[in-house]
Amino acid sequence: MPQTPLRSAARYGTRPTMKDVAARAGVGLKTVSRVVNGEPGVTAETEQRVQEAIDALGFRRNDSARVLRKGRTASIGLVLEDLADPFYGPLSRSVEEVARAHGALLINGSSAEDPEREQELVLALCARRVDGLVVIPAGDDHRYLEPELKAGVATVFVDRPAGHIDADVVLSDNFGGARGGVAHLIAHGHRRIGFIGDMPRIHTAAERLRGYRAAMEDAGIPVADSWMSLGVTGPERVRRAAEDMLTGPDPVTAIFAGNNRVTVTVIRVLAEQARRVALVGFDDIELADLLQPGVTVVAQDAADIGRTAAERLFRQLDGTPVPPERIELPTRLITRGSGEIPPAD
Amino acid sequence: MPQTPLRSAARYGTRPTMKDVAARAGVGLKTVSRVVNGEPGVTAETEQRVQEAIDALGFRRNDSARVLRKGRTASIGLVLEDLADPFYGPLSRSVEEVARAHGALLINGSSAEDPEREQELVLALCARRVDGLVVIPAGDDHRYLEPELKAGVATVFVDRPAGHIDADVVLSDNFGGARGGVAHLIAHGHRRIGFIGDMPRIHTAAERLRGYRAAMEDAGIPVADSWMSLGVTGPERVRRAAEDMLTGPDPVTAIFAGNNRVTVTVIRVLAEQARRVALVGFDDIELADLLQPGVTVVAQDAADIGRTAAERLFRQLDGTPVPPERIELPTRLITRGSGEIPPAD
DNA sequence: TAGAGCCTGGACAACGTTGTCAGGCTCGGG
DNA sequence: CCCGAGCCTGACAACGTTGTCCAGGCTCTA
Numbered sequence A, B: 001m002p003q004t005p006l007r008s009a010a011r012y013g014t015r016p017t018m019k020d021v022a023a024r025a026g027v028g029l030k031t032v033s034r035v036v037n038g039e040p041g042v043t044a045e046t047e048q049r050v051q052e053a054i055d056a057l058g059f060r061r062n063d064s065a066r067v068l069r070k071g072r073t074a075s076i077g078l079v080l081e082d083l084a085d086p087f088y089g090p091l092s093r094s095v096e097e098v099a100r101a102h103g104a105l106l107i108n109g110s111s112a113e114d115p116e117r118e119q120e121l122v123l124a125l126c127a128r129r130v131d132g133l134v135v136i137p138a139g140d141d142h143r144y145l146e147p148e149l150k151a152g153v154a155t156v157f158v159d160r161p162a163g164h165i166d167a168d169v170v171l172s173d174n175f176g177g178a179r180g181g182v183a184h185l186i187a188h189g190h191r192r193i194g195f196i197g198d199m200p201r202i203h204t205a206a207e208r209l210r211g212y213r214a215a216m217e218d219a220g221i222p223v224a225d226s227w228m229s230l231g232v233t234g235p236e237r238v239r240r241a242a243e244d245m246l247t248g249p250d251p252v253t254a255i256f257a258g259n260n261r262v263t264v265t266v267i268r269v270l271a272e273q274a275r276r277v278a279l280v281g282f283d284d285i286e287l288a289d290l291l292q293p294g295v296t297v298v299a300q301d302a303a304d305i306g307r308t309a310a311e312r313l314f315r316q317l318d319g320t321p322v323p324p325e326r327i328e329l330p331t332r333l334i335t336r337g338s339g340e341i342p343p344a345d
Numbered sequence C: 001t002a003g004a005g006c007c008t009g010g011a012c013a014a015c016g017t018t019g020t021c022a023g024g025c026t027c028g029g030g
Numbered sequence D: 001c002c003c004g005a006g007c008c009t010g011a012c013a014a015c016g017t018t019g020t021c022c023a024g025g026c027t028c029t030a
Helices: A018-025 A029-036 A044-057 A063-070 A088-101 A115-127 A143-150 A174-187 A203-218 A235-247 A260-272 A302-318 B018-025 B029-036 B044-057 B063-070 B088-101 B115-127 B143-150 B174-187 B203-218 B235-247 B260-272 B302-318
Strands: A075-080 A105-110 A132-135 A154-158 A168-172 A193-196 A254-257 A278-282 A296-299 A326-329 A332-334 B075-080 B105-110 B132-135 B154-158 B168-172 B193-197 B228-230 B254-257 B278-282 B296-299 B326-329 B332-334
Touching: A018 A029, A018 A044, A029 A044, A063 B063, A075 A088, A075 A115, A088 A105, A088 A302, A088 B088, A088 B105, A105 A115, A105 B088, A105 B105, A115 A132, A115 A143, A132 A302, A143 A154, A154 A302, A168 A174, A168 A203, A168 A302, A174 A193, A174 A203, A174 A254, A174 A278, A174 A296, A174 A332, A193 A203, A193 A235, A235 A260, A254 A260, A260 A278, A302 A326, B018 B029, B018 B044, B029 B044, B075 B088, B075 B115, B088 B105, B088 B302, B105 B115, B115 B132, B115 B143, B132 B302, B143 B154, B154 B302, B168 B174, B168 B203, B168 B302, B174 B193, B174 B203, B174 B254, B174 B278, B174 B296, B174 B332, B193 B203, B193 B235, B193 B260, B203 B228, B228 B235, B235 B260, B254 B260, B260 B278, B302 B326
Parallel strands: A075 A105, A075 A132, A132 A154, A154 A168, A168 A326, A193 A254, A254 A278, A278 A296, B075 B105, B075 B132, B132 B154, B154 B168, B168 B326, B193 B228, B193 B254, B254 B278, B278 B296
Antiparallel strands: A296 A332, B296 B332
16 A cells, blocks of 8 residues: 655654644744744734744644743652542642642542552653642651752652651641540540551551540540551551450440541441430541531641631742742531430440 | 852752763763662672762652653553542552553543543653553544544543544443343332433433433333433432422432432432431442432442553553454342332332 | 784764754844 | 845754664673
């Protein structure tokens, strides 16, 4: 079959360049560049000729080359734990909106709570020369970021503070929120209150545990070891932990759940119980108001956190460097029923 | 204050290049490149010297330059509707996992269901020379992608077919799923069944409506106009639509909800009703099993859809070009109670 | 010991774009 | 009629990396 000879520009896998456009329009390379970037100094007639050539060839500026030349990529990176988690979806979205308002693209990656993967991702983003980074830390040592910070990569840590490095941090008041949630249970008459949370090596988990302890201490209630379950993760283990607390020698009358995944599992367990047990969860969950009873939670505003972090990032990028700051956002107790159940003693 | 003169490499905002590394290690530029890329042909001793220089300077390869030279970016783009929607989080995550397995980075963007924004995003991704694109279409005309396809950008459309362009598509069996869901209601004795869905210009919405009509027709039930509410979006309008169907002259005994957002609102409305009304929703929702009654849904597997699309994408990228294909994934009816409520007539 | 062949390292061009700068054109005023 | 000013336009280098190609030094063998 006779193969029609194709212009280089149209060959499969090859893209037209400004040079091709220039040749077709019969102008110089730089003139094309001017048209593409809307720079002044081009006659309307010339501009139209160039535009026609662009459309005809399907030219699209190569941003890699542009970045190489200009130094800025107009993109930022977001490294979070898991995009499938309902907490991070809205967070990512709000970061994206801020980025978009600043004309930047967002690249996000999931660390899956693995410090090594976090580092791998962050460095990959740095290799692409993102202008800035929003990181939800999985690991606790971020010294590997020092050269990047020095090179001017704006960085904001979110949800948990960075390890061994001085940078902006935006987090929720995990301590205060947990303390308030547990105090709420105490105010409704509970004394034997269980706590189920993630590994204390995770900052948020540690802070929430600290809040639990503080609230108990404020009320002068000694905490039994059997009431605390730390580092459980995965539905099965949470389930067993909850059941143990409810049926042990010194059974709890209320449970404080350390994060949304724990809350969901505890709801399932409680639904199977004959006895009515109070529950307050950290993090809001969808449809919490439609359950019987409604689930009382300590809510963080993921979108607000993301927006705050992103705005802080662009402030670093736009203006003069500002000293690192730690921003703590308040949480909100939302009462819906489950936290107001009196002790069944 | 006397300013210590800094090496160019360490100055704020400037990054060391291979040239800097080469100078410091006392080797040639290309030798550094070889070490960085793990190419053979470098003595262990030389390699170590280079590695030390890399660490000392905090060198990070500039991928923009690399891309410019090599032509491939090892990144793919995903354009979806809204990352904050619980359907897209897992989808994005599964695409990311496949990308990661192929050594590629994922860039995603939200179109917010706006065709113009979709195009803007897609073209921005193309300007960055992503190797491939996964697009959940917002618009219905994708001819603007023709030059990109011709240039070899692998493309897979998801959830809805592309407009006026020949490309891979991965979608759920919206028609069959809706038909099955409605047939399920009919099998439980319902005849007056309402349908609330999105604008029919959205392919999924149109298909689900078609499924509803087909199921009704299969059963020989004529459909009253007042039973169908199309193009409603936003909780308030869905609420009103549901209430109208329930209190109109020919009130429905069951509702089929066209997507997860509609389902959630309908659940709220039904919770307020004295009469028990059956409900089947398209798309699964979290905690659906814990509600009273549990919510019967036609579920699509977002992660499976994402994985399928991404694998298809990389097949295009890895091997020889394969002709465009349309892949339809089955849905699954999950009975939990709400769909098995008999008509209250 | 000399020649062949291998292994290591470096010089150079090219990728596609943008900033700099200079040249040519037109137009108005002297 | 000539000159300067101002406006368009294009030639050229540079961004940081990788592929190609060649030079020099080494080892091994005859």
